[in-house]
Amino acid sequence: MTAALRRVVIAGAGAAGLTAAESLRADGFDGELTLLGAEPHRPYDRPPLSKQLLAGAWAPDRLELLAGHRYDELGIDWRPSSAATSVSVPDRTVRVAGADLPYDALLVATGVRPRTLPGTAGLAGVHVLRTLDDTVAFQAAARSTGRVVVVGAGFLGAETAATLRGLDVAVTLVDPAPAPLLRQVGPVVAGLLARLHAEHGVDLRLGTGVAGLTSDDGRVTGVRLADGTIVPTTCVLVAIGSVPATDWLAGSGLDLADGVGCDARCRAAPGVFAAGDVARWFHRGRGESVRIEHRTNATEQAMAVSRAMLGADDPYQPVPYVWSDQYDVKLQVYGRLTGTDRFTVVSGSPDDGRFVALYGSDGRVTGALGWRSARELLRARAMVAEAAPWPDAAPA
Amino acid sequence: MMIEVEIDQCVGGGQCVMAAPDVFDQDDDGLVVVLDENPGPDRADDVALAARLCPARAIRLAGT
Numbered sequence: 001m002t003a004a005l006r007r008v009v010i011a012g013a014g015a016a017g018l019t020a021a022e023s024l025r026a027d028g029f030d031g032e033l034t035l036l037g038a039e040p041h042r043p044y045d046r047p048p049l050s051k052q053l054l055a056g057a058w059a060p061d062r063l064e065l066l067a068g069h070r071y072d073e074l075g076i077d078w079r080p081s082s083a084a085t086s087v088s089v090p091d092r093t094v095r096v097a098g099a100d101l102p103y104d105a106l107l108v109a110t111g112v113r114p115r116t117l118p119g120t121a122g123l124a125g126v127h128v129l130r131t132l133d134d135t136v137a138f139q140a141a142a143r144s145t146g147r148v149v150v151v152g153a154g155f156l157g158a159e160t161a162a163t164l165r166g167l168d169v170a171v172t173l174v175d176p177a178p179a180p181l182l183r184q185v186g187p188v189v190a191g192l193l194a195r196l197h198a199e200h201g202v203d204l205r206l207g208t209g210v211a212g213l214t215s216d217d218g219r220v221t222g223v224r225l226a227d228g229t230i231v232p233t234t235c236v237l238v239a240i241g242s243v244p245a246t247d248w249l250a251g252s253g254l255d256l257a258d259g260v261g262c263d264a265r266c267r268a269a270p271g272v273f274a275a276g277d278v279a280r281w282f283h284r285g286r287g288e289s290v291r292i293e294h295r296t297n298a299t300e301q302a303m304a305v306s307r308a309m310l311g312a313d314d315p316y317q318p319v320p321y322v323w324s325d326q327y328d329v330k331l332q333v334y335g336r337l338t339g340t341d342r343f344t345v346v347s348g349s350p351d352d353g354r355f356v357a358l359y360g361s362d363g364r365v366t367g368a369l370g371w372r373s374a375r376e377l378l379r380a381r382a383m384v385a386e387a388a389p390w391p392d393a394a395p396a
Numbered sequence: 397m398m399i400e401v402e403i404d405q406c407v408g409g410g411q412c413v414m415a416a417p418d419v420f421d422q423d424d425d426g427l428v429v430v431l432d433e434n435p436g437p438d439r440a441d442d443v444a445l446a447a448r449l450c451p452a453r454a455i456r457l458a459g460t
């Protein structure tokens with residue numbers, strides 16, 4: 001298989017796509033390597049968008065994932081503003097700018113795009129936050145109006161609310177769930193987050209969804225909540241999750257039920273692989289298909305795909321990791337917290353503002369969360385990796 | 397090989413520590429601490445892996 005691998009095409013020049021390109025070179029691939037990016041910018045990092053970039057602490061060039069001169073040195077043919085528009089799996093070609101680009105192996109790493117509120121297309125003052133350009137536009141609008149409604153209190157919405165408070169922007173945070181990140185971190189930690197945001201002056205409108213937006217002359221004027229209240233604003237951030245960017249693969253015959261469906265080795269079809277936010281693969285350790293929208297998964301999965309393209313045959317089964325910065329709290333999570341029915345604090349305490357908690361189900365540890373406790377959390381990671389039996393001494 | 401880290405870029409996940417525990421450690425806040433700034437050539441692969449795994453690209457290897 002290695003002998004036949006002469007041309008690799010990577011669709012999507014984000015963290016996963018770029019890491020795959022670098023890894024292929026590090027792993028010894030010396031054939032043609034084309035990296036197709038839909039955006040005009042060199043590959044950049046997304047987590048700082050809602051943190052340092054929105055806060056104004058970093059300039060955009062600080063987000064670049066690889067210095068400009070390295071592309072030539074590594075022989076990576078990066079093509080900006082070159083979205084792939086379709087693929088022929090049997091012919092092994094990708095269509096870009098009206099031409100068919102042949103490949104021996106294709107990596108789909110096109111990420112996700114933000115979900116939008118129905119009926120708000122083209123309405124001025126309604127923002128999403130996924131790209132560098134999104135962030136620059138949103139930051140300017142937020143600063144000039146000084147009052148933002150954030151719709152959705154998941155990782156992105158809650159984190160953005162915290163960063164905006166640091167800029168002294170008034171923030172209303174709306175979510176149908178009764179606490180921020182409830183689905184992701186469970187009731188205890190979500191309750192702490194609700195308190196944290198309230199202490200920092202966020203106007204929390206929880207337990208109520210958004211019914212629609214009010215507008216005047218093509219510009220948003222307010223957010224109408226499910227309970228009938230209208231929160232006036234000229235700047236709305238919609239942070240209600242995302243959908244895999246697979247529309248360009250329609251008709252390819254690939255399984256696109258929720259992202260690109262892959263086997264345990266991140267293979268979607270002969271010669272086709274997927275990695276990063278867009279990839280759904282069979283996680284052996286868990287015994288189920290998963291799709292993970294976390295920064296470290298993009299890197300680790302891209303590295304696994306590089307090895308798989310070069311003939312390795314190991315299943316990809318990582319311990320997922322994600323972090324989020326809100327005010328002076330760094331949240332870090334290993335493994336799975338959702339669908340668990342056990343929770344216990346194993347070091348520190350919420351009252352001290354530093355702790356590590358374990359999450360579990362079926363008598364096993366499935367995940368661990370650290371609240372300003374990076375070092376202690378790394379110790380708990382081993383229990384997650386091993387799916388250790390639920391500690392008996394700990395209360396259920 | 398010389399290792400440089402951008403400490404204010406570090407997000408404290410410890411991927412570097414898992415890749416090369418004799419070269420990287422973390423302080424109490426999780427921020428990276430370089431134990432050996434100039435590791436021998438036998439550590440080059442693991443250190444390069446740590447740099448690539450780092451989700452914040454906070455680890456630079458001199459000459460790259």
Ligand SMILES: Cc1cc2nc3c(=O)[nH]c(=O)nc-3n(C[C@H](O)[C@H](O)[C@H](O)COP(=O)(O)OP(=O)(O)OC[C@H]3O[C@@H](n4cnc5c(N)ncnc54)[C@H](O)[C@@H]3O)c2cc1C
Pocket residue numbers: 011012013014015016017036037038039045046047048049050082083084085109110111112129130131156245248275276277278292293294295296298321322323324325
């Ligand atoms: C604001 C923000 C904050 C985040 N914070 C954190 C955090 O704190 N911790 C964490 O773990 N994760 C965080 N994430 C998630 C993390 O950034 C993603 O998991 C990661 O970027 C995924 O990388 P990717 O390469 O799979 O996708 P992306 O980074 O989305 O890259 C995909 C690229 O493909 C391009 N593309 C799309 N369609 C095509 C096409 N047809 N042809 C060519 N190119 C195409 C896109 O333009 C994009 O540039 C955050 C994300 C955002 C948006």
Ligand code: SF4
Pocket residue numbers: 401405406407408409410411412413420422426427428449450451452453454455
């Ligand atoms: S991997 Fe990078 S971000 Fe994580 S602790 Fe090490 S240096 Fe910091």
